[in-house]
Amino acid sequence: MRADAQRNRELIVAAALEVFTECGADASMDRVARTAGLSVGALYRHFPDRRALLEHIATDALSDLLAFGRAASAEQSATRWEVLVRLVAHCTVLPLAMTKSLLGDIGAHVRLAALAAESDALFEELARGAQQEGDLRGDVAPRAVIGVLNTAVCRPGARVDDPLVTVVLDGLKAR
Amino acid sequence: MRADAQRNRELIVAAALEVFTECGADASMDRVARTAGLSVGALYRHFPDRRALLEHIATDALSDLLAFGRAASAEQSATRWEVLVRLVAHCTVLPLAMTKSLLGDIGAHVRLAALAAESDALFEELARGAQQEGDLRGDVAPRAVIGVLNTAVCRPGARVDDPLVTVVLDGLKAR
Amino acid sequence: MRADAQRNRELIVAAALEVFTECGADASMDRVARTAGLSVGALYRHFPDRRALLEHIATDALSDLLAFGRAASAEQSATRWEVLVRLVAHCTVLPLAMTKSLLGDIGAHVRLAALAAESDALFEELARGAQQEGDLRGDVAPRAVIGVLNTAVCRPGARVDDPLVTVVLDGLKAR
Amino acid sequence: MRADAQRNRELIVAAALEVFTECGADASMDRVARTAGLSVGALYRHFPDRRALLEHIATDALSDLLAFGRAASAEQSATRWEVLVRLVAHCTVLPLAMTKSLLGDIGAHVRLAALAAESDALFEELARGAQQEGDLRGDVAPRAVIGVLNTAVCRPGARVDDPLVTVVLDGLKAR
C-alpha cells in the first residue's frame, strides 16, 4: 500500500475512533471523513461500508485489549486480582462494551465474535482465579463481573482515576 | 383541554417513555405515535417537535424523582444513606442520566435545567449527610457521587438487583 | 385510501411508465417523482423501493396483456393467427419484453413470475394453434415466436403500423 | 505514439467493446479498465471521458461496417439483395443501432454523425436497388428498411441464425 494511502487509512481509523466515541455509533460517515480531513469517497475506498469501519475499530480495540490481557495474565508472580485491575486500567477507549453497542449484531463478523468470546473467557478466568485467591467477592458470578466492568469501566471517556472505577473495584473486593 | 385530548397526551407520553427507553433516543416519531395508538399528526399537536417531547419526558421523570427524593429526605428517622439507597431504588427508568443522553444540551430548556440543578443539589446534600453520619466513604466528593450513580445506576434497563448496583453501593459504603 | 392519495398513486404510476419507457430502467426515482409533480418522499410512501415500483408497472402491464389475450383467445370464431395479431397490436408499452429488461431477476417477485409464465404459455399455445391451422410458418418453434415478438414488437415506442411489425408478421406467416 | 501506448489503447478499445456489449452502456469505467488489464488512470489518458470512449467504439464499428458494405456493394455480380443480406450477417456487435443507444445524442460528434449518415445512405441505396431488382418488397420505404434492420438485427447478442433475423429477412422479401 502506498505511503499516503496508509497514512490516510490511519487518519480515518483515528477519526472514526474519536467521532464514534464522542458522538455515538450513529455519527455520519461524512463527519468521520471530515474529521480525518478527507472526503467520504476516500473513506469508502478504505472501508466498503459503515459496518466494516465499525468492525475494524472494534476488532482493533479488542485485539489490543486481549493481547495486553494475555501478557499480564502470563505473569505468574501477580495475583489474578492484580491482573484484573491492570486490565481494567488498560480499558481506555472503545473496549468490550463498545463493541456491543457499536455493532447491533456481533455474530455477523466472525473474527470479531471470536475475539469477543476470547476476551470474555479471559475475564471470566481471571475473575474465577481472583475469587479462589480470596480477593474478589464470592457472591458475584464470574460472568457477571464482565457485565459490571463493561458498564462501569469500559465506557467512552472512562479514566483510571474516575471515581466510579475506584468505587466499583472496591465494591468488588472481598471484605 | 378536552378530556380526550388529555387522554391522548398521556398515551403519547407513556408511549414515548416506553419507546425511548427501549429503543434509545433515536426512535422515530412515527414509532412513538403508533405505540400510542395515534398518528404522527396527533403527536405533533401535543408537542411541537421531537425535542419538546424528550424534554417533557425528562422533566416528568426528574420531577417525580425529586418529589420522591424530597419526601424520603424529610423522614428524619432515616439515615441519609438509607434515603440515598431508597432513591437509587426509585431510579427505574429515564432518570438523571437519561436527561443528558436524551438531550444534547440541557441548558436550552429552563425548567429542565432547574430541575436537574435541584436534583443534583438533593443528591449532593444526601451524600454530604451520609458522609457526616459515617456511612458513605469520605474520599469521594459529594458531587462525584452523583456522577457515579448516574452512570452505574440510572441506566435504561438497570434494576435494583443488578449486580452493578449492589457492587457500587457496597463500594460507596465506608469501611 | 384517500382520494388525493389514490390520485397521486396513479400520477406516480403513469410517470414511472413514461419515464422508464423513455429513459430506461435506470431513470432516477427523483426524476419519476418530479415527472409526477411530486417529491421523492411521496413516491416512497406508495412504493417502498425502486424495485417495488418497477414490479408494479410490469405486473400491471402483464396483467392487462394477459386479460386481453385470454378474452381474445376465447373467441372461437377467430383463427389463432388472428388472435395472435390482435394481441400483438395490443402490446403497446412495457409488455413482455420490458419486464425482463426492467427487472434483472423476475423470479424474486412471485406474482410477476407467475404472470410472465402464464403470458408465455398463452403465446406459445396460440403459436402452436396457428401452426396447426397452417397460418404460422412451421419452421419456427412456438417458444421462439415469443422471443421474436418480444424483441420486434414489444418495444417501447413500437406501434401497430410500425414497418417492423408488418414485416415480422409477414415473415411469420406460412407461405 | 509509443508502441506500448498503442497496445494499451487497443486493449482498452477491445475491453470496452466487450464490456459495453455484455453489460450495457452503463458499465463502469473501472470495469472497462480492469478488463483491459489496466487502471482507470491509463484509460483516461487515452480517452478524456466516458463519452469519448463510447464514441470511439461506435465510430470504429460503423467504419468497419461501412468499409465492408462498400466492398460488398462494389461486386457487380451480386444482386443488391444479396449484398444487403451479407451486410446484415456482418452486423455482429455494436453496429448501427448500438450507436444510438450508447450515445444519447449522436449529433454532438461530427465524425460519428457523418459515418452514420454515410451508413444510412449505403443501406438506403442497397434497399432501393433491391426493390428495383424485385427482391425487396416494394411497400416499405427504403429509409424504413434501415429502421427495421436496426431494431431487429443490429442488437447486441443478435446472431445470423437468430429466428428473428430469418423472419425479418423473409418478411422483407418480395412475394
Next chain:
DNA sequence: AATGAATGAGTGTTCATTCAT
C-alpha cells in the same frame, strides 16, 4: 381535533473524473 399524505433535507453509498505518487 385526528389522520395520514407530502415535503425536503439528510445519510449511506457509488462512480466519473482528477491528481499525487
Next chain:
DNA sequence: AATGAATGAACACTCATTCAT
C-alpha cells in the same frame, strides 16, 4: 506514462415536520 487514491456530485432511501383532508 501508469497507478491507484481522492474528490465530489449523484442517487436510493429515511424521517422530522407540515398540511390537506
